[in-house]
Every structure is written in structure tokens, then in C-alpha cells.
Amino acid sequence: MAHEISVQSIVHKLEEGGWAKWVQLALAIISVTYVSYCWLMKENGFKGLTEPRAFEQAEIAREIARGHGFTTKIIRPAEMWLVQQNTGSYPVDHIADTYHAPLWPYILAPFVSLGKNTWVITTKDVQFFTDKIVASVALGFFLLSVVVNYFTASRLFDHRLANLGTRMVLICTTFWRFSMSGLPQMLMLFLFSGAGYCLIRMVEIREAEVIAEKKAAAEAGEGVFDEEAEEEADELAAKTAEEVKP
Numbered sequence: 001m002a003h004e005i006s007v008q009s010i011v012h013k014l015e016e017g018g019w020a021k022w023v024q025l026a027l028a029i030i031s032v033t034y035v036s037y038c039w040l041m042k043e044n045g046f047k048g049l050t051e052p053r054a055f056e057q058a059e060i061a062r063e064i065a066r067g068h069g070f071t072t073k074i075i076r077p078a079e080m081w082l083v084q085q086n087t088g089s090y091p092v093d094h095i096a097d098t099y100h101a102p103l104w105p106y107i108l109a110p111f112v113s114l115g116k117n118t119w120v121i122t123t124k125d126v127q128f129f130t131d132k133i134v135a136s137v138a139l140g141f142f143l144l145s146v147v148v149n150y151f152t153a154s155r156l157f158d159h160r161l162a163n164l165g166t167r168m169v170l171i172c173t174t175f176w177r178f179s180m181s182g183l184p185q186m187l188m189l190f191l192f193s194g195a196g197y198c199l200i201r202m203v204e205i206r207e208a209e210v211i212a213e214k215k216a217a218a219e220a221g222e223g224v225f226d227e228e229a230e231e232e233a234d235e236l237a238a239k240t241a242e243e244v245k246p
Contacts, residue, residue, distance in 0.1 A: 032170065036139060039176055040132055046180050049131045054182035057100055058134045061108035062119065070105065072097040104184035111137050131182065138186045139179040145190040146170060152197045155204070 040046050049055055056074055063071045071094040079098050084090050111133050118129035146169055153162035169175060178185045 046135055048127050049182045051181050051183055057105050060097055060105040061112045064109035065113035068094045070097055070102055071095055104187055108134055108137055134182040135180050138182055141186040141190040142175055142179045145193040148193040148197050155200055
């Protein structure tokens with residue numbers, strides 16, 4: 001009998017108790033890790049970078065990792081004319097790039113430098129390993145943006161809607177394809193998601209400060225502070241005092 005009660009207690013903790021959220025989190029991490037592995041490593045998944053701009057930005061990142069600065073080996077007539085007009089010469093080996101935004105290549109550069117030994121491709125290589133590094137970084141920003149958006153949705157709505165929205169995003173093939181493109185869209189998604197979360201936190205903190213000021217004024221006899229406003233102030237104060245979420 002005691003054994004049955006113990007088993008029932010464990011099952012209850014796994015399904016409804018304190019272990020449930022950790023089990024669900026572990027299953028989610030395992031699932032996302034497996035899907036990411038399939039996209040990057042399986043034959044029917046990632047086949048290398050295909051976007052010309054992704055090629056160029058990855059090549060700039062490699063030049064940064066080599067210590068040549070924000071340069072490229074891709075020659076553009078407009079860039080050639082601009083450099084010649086300003087310097088009087090044109091460095092063919094290390095051409096200063098004036099076309100691409102610098103943020104994404106500079107972020108890629110430290111990760112690209114980890115694969116220095118694979119920069120020279122051989123006939124045995126089916127895929128360029130640096131392409132996988134670039135796609136992995138983009139995929140990492142996508143997953144980070146999903147986490148940030150989960151916390152944003154949980155603050156705006158509740159955890160159930162946040163879970164639903166997160167699942168809908170994770171099963172959307174378009175996001176995964178953009179991650180595999182090597183383009184900076186996933187970086188932009190992460191930055192805008194982070195900005196949205198910070199904005200919501202600022203609004204919450206400001207609302208809590210305003211209500212706290214009204215409550216203090218009412219206690220000092222300078223105004224009226226009704227019970228409903230007091231409950232709202234207590235709720236906001238409790239919410240603000242929670243552990244800071246990422």
C-alpha cells in the first residue's frame with residue numbers, strides 16, 4: 001500500500017505537481033535540440049548558404065577574423081570608384097566594404113574564427129563548415145528571441161497564451177528557413193524582441209512608481225486613495241518585486 005502511494009505521489013508530481021513544469025521544460029529543450037540538429041546535420045536539412053548577401057557577409061566576417069578589418073575580396077564598380085576618389089588607389093587584396101551593415105559580420109567573426117582549420121575546403125568536403133557556423137549563430141539568435149518573446153507574452157497575457165505562442169513560432173518553417181539562410185534577420189528579431197520586453201518592463205516599473213506615489217500622498221493626507229487603487233498598487237508592487245526575468 002505504501003509503495004502504491006509513493007508511485008501515485010511521483011506520478012502526480014510529474015503530471016500536476018512541482019515537477020511538471022521542469023519535465024515540460026526538459027522535453028521542450030530536448031525537442032528543440034533534436035530539431036536543430038536535424039536542420040543543421042541531416043541531408044534533407046541545411047545544404048549550405050544559398051543567399052549571395054549571406055556569402056558576402058560571411059566572407060567579411062572571415063576577413064575580420066583574419067585581422068584585416070571590415071574588408072572584402074568582392075569588387076563592386078561603385079566601391080572601386082569611391083575608394084579611388086578618396087585614396088587615389090585601389091587595394092585589390094583587402095577592399096574596404098561600404099555596402100553591408102557592420103553589426104552582423106562583427107558578431108559572426110569570433111564564431112567564424114573558431115573554424116580556422118576548415119577555411120580551406122577540399123574535394124572531400126561536401127559542405128563548407130563555416131557555413132554551418134554562420135547558420136548556427138543565426139539559429140541561436142532565433143531561439144533566444146523565442147525565449148524573450150515568451151517572457152514578453154507571459155507579462156502581457158498569461159503563461160498559457162505564452163506557451164501557445166511559443167509553440168506556434170517553433171513549428172513555423174519560415175523562421176527555421178530564415179535561420180538557415182545565414183542572413184541577419186534573426187539578429188534583428190532578437191534585438192526588436194529585447195527592445196519590446198525592455199519597454200514593457202519600463203512601463204510596469206513606471207506604473208508601480210506612480211501608484212506608490214499616489215499611495216504615499218494619500219497616507220500623508222494629500223489625496224484620496226481608494227481600496228481598488230490600493231489593491232492595484234499591491235499587485236504591481238508584488239509583480240515588480242518578482243525575480244527579474246531574462
